[in-house]
Amino acid sequence: MSIQQAKKSSIFVGAANWLRSLFLGGTGGADGKRRWIDYAFLGAFLLLLLVAATMSDVFFTQRNISNLLRQIVTNGLISLGMLVVIVTGGIDLSVGPVVAFSAIVVSGMIQNQHLPLPVAILIALGVGGLAGAFNGFMISRFKLQPFIVTLATLGAIRGLVYVYSQTPITPEDPSFRTIFGMPILGPFTLSILIMLVAFLVMLFFINRTTAGRAIVAIGGNEEAVRLAGINVRRHILLAYIISGLCAALAGILLASRLGIAQPSLGVGFELDAIAACVIGGAILGGGGGSVIGTFGGVVILGLIDNLLNLLNVQSYYQQIFKGLIILFAVLARRKDK
């Protein structure tokens, strides 16, 4: 290993240790020895930044950075909920329609019911929480496969969205747009800060709460956790509720950013969220996953979109590139074993 490499890796390890020391207890779902691959996303991140710096002069403007950050808020929040579910060994395919449902409900409550903003937001969150609770109940109570249950609700909730409104709803209350979209701190808007705080809360939840540790353990061996005297069902239910809430929050912020809620919103969002978790080191089937890694995955996917947009690359190529990144992430891990 050259001195330069050694220096670089020590910076990564140092940064991670600092983050860890904030929360005392390991960054990941399954804490233990960290290896280079756990920081590989940081390398990919730096590489993308380098490409950006050399190829686009617009990239480093405050406007673009702010745009980039606002764009990753949606996937960031969805991925966070997805991570909790993946860590238990499950999956939540229904997050896309939940995003649409909460977006359209919050808009409808503001525009048609003229409810005050906080009430509308709470109702929309409640809708997401309910959707998650339904998924979690079916999965934990009847021991159904998460893939099947959420595949069913993926369709059913989308149907409910159209039942609620077949046409887009535009909330005309200007404060709904500005409150989340106005820059507060440099390029940071409230929506970005909400996402960042959500990540910190999740880091705390996973590492420092009994429920978080139980959820991580369930993904590794559900029966062992049950025999340790932990209520497994309740924790699985909780994981899906968290996922529903995160998706709903993403939907609210997305409606605020776009200024319009379409019933077709969020198609395919579940795939980006799963991708972010996997790039960040989550193992489908449970037994591994990392909050910081997922954040890295979200940023990388966001960077790809943003950069290729700036460079005027057609979106088909973006999809190809994203697919390759996902494969690379999984391949790199496989080699590491």
Add this chain to the structure above:
Amino acid sequence: MAETDFLVMRGIRKSFDGTQALKGVDFSARLGEVHAIVGENGAGKSTLMKVLAGALRRDAGEILMDGTPVVINSPFAAHRLGIRAVYQEFSLVRHLSITENILLGQMPTRRLKWLVDWKLAHQQAAQKLAEIGFTGLNVRTQVARLSVSQQQMVEIAKAAVTRPRIWILDEPSAVLSQEELKRLFELIQRLKQESALILYISHRLEEVFEVADRITVLKDGELIGTVKPGEADQNQLIKMMVGRDLGELFPRRQPNLGEEALAVRDFSRAGSFEKVSFSLRRGEIVGLFGLVGSGRTQVARCIFGADPPSAGELRLEGKPVRPRSPRDAVRAGIAFLTEDRKRDGLVMSCSIRDNASLATMNQVSRLGVLNVRKRDARVQEKVSELSIHPAQINRLVRQLSGGNQQKVILAKWLLSEARVLILDEPTRGVDVATKVEIYRLISDLADRGVGILLISSELPEILGMSDRALVMREGALTGEFPRAQASEERLLACASGVVQ
């Protein structure tokens, strides 16, 4: 032919991540012998066997068969040379039938090559099973429905299809009852007469002395020596394995019995066991012996609330309790170490810290938020108390040896400060030195007033540890023996239904 060494392994070296598992082992064996390989966990016996079976690649050394060097770089290459290994973890396809598993990849076909001749297939499979002395099973049965020992027989029958010359049996007896063990030994004798070489790995020295023609001892990746069963006794062998005298295997203790800790009355679960009644006092170690399938584990699971009993009462320290879930049982002060640590004892993907604190997180948290400092301190204390190695609590349990994994589970239940401890095969797949440590620990716990129910299929363990021994057979409690009256013959007779 039988007197010359058929298999010669010379200067075998293998290291993992810098630790040398094999430091140049010279091993040889003949056809027509049962050659046992013993050693503590981590001594390198499994590694050596995996090198031979092609599951691991050696770093250095050569392997000769019948005097000619052979290339073994994959399990497939080993198969073609007539080397077959039966590991503790089976390689069966659980949702397929016995027939399909035994004939996997070589199902007989009809004239049209893509049509399976099922009738012939079932016949062939039944024949293969009969050849190894195993009858009375419908070959159409799904493997998932078989007991562990039956699965092992299928695994052996599957390997026997290719008529291997070298058999590697890795801890074949760990899952077997006494009766099944007898059948396995008969099978081994038959293979031996067909002049196969049987390499037999086991922790159970009694068995090794019974079945082996020669015994090779490995320690820390080196071959210590090869002896014949007549030349050494168990104690000498143990000394070779651990390099020191262990002293007494079982601790001597004066039981100090207190109040009733646990009482079970007319406990039943449909299809598993019926009308089981016994009691357990504080400070008492009660051994529960029974063959596999006798229902002993099911009784334990029902006491612990893991399965619901269909009838019966449970009293804990005089008060009636009815645990509906393991959670209720843990809260009531019952702990349960399960027999299969990989299946339901440990979360392999988690750290020592997470595993050891799993049952007691609410003791180190407030409103669901963990006090990680307190948790870590408590876990660290148990890790040093039980001398778990490595002593780093953020190590994944997957990276630990079997003995240390077992200690992590013990740490989990020690932290829960349970007053009734149910131990189901606590020393399965654990090396001798750790066994001794676990026995001392059990004895200490009893001395501190914990009531202990020790379930085991190892008679010496039951006899050496229990103040009182219970015997189960076919779902019923068939005998109770105070320490003075318990003997190997009596317990075995009682467990197998032989009238004395």
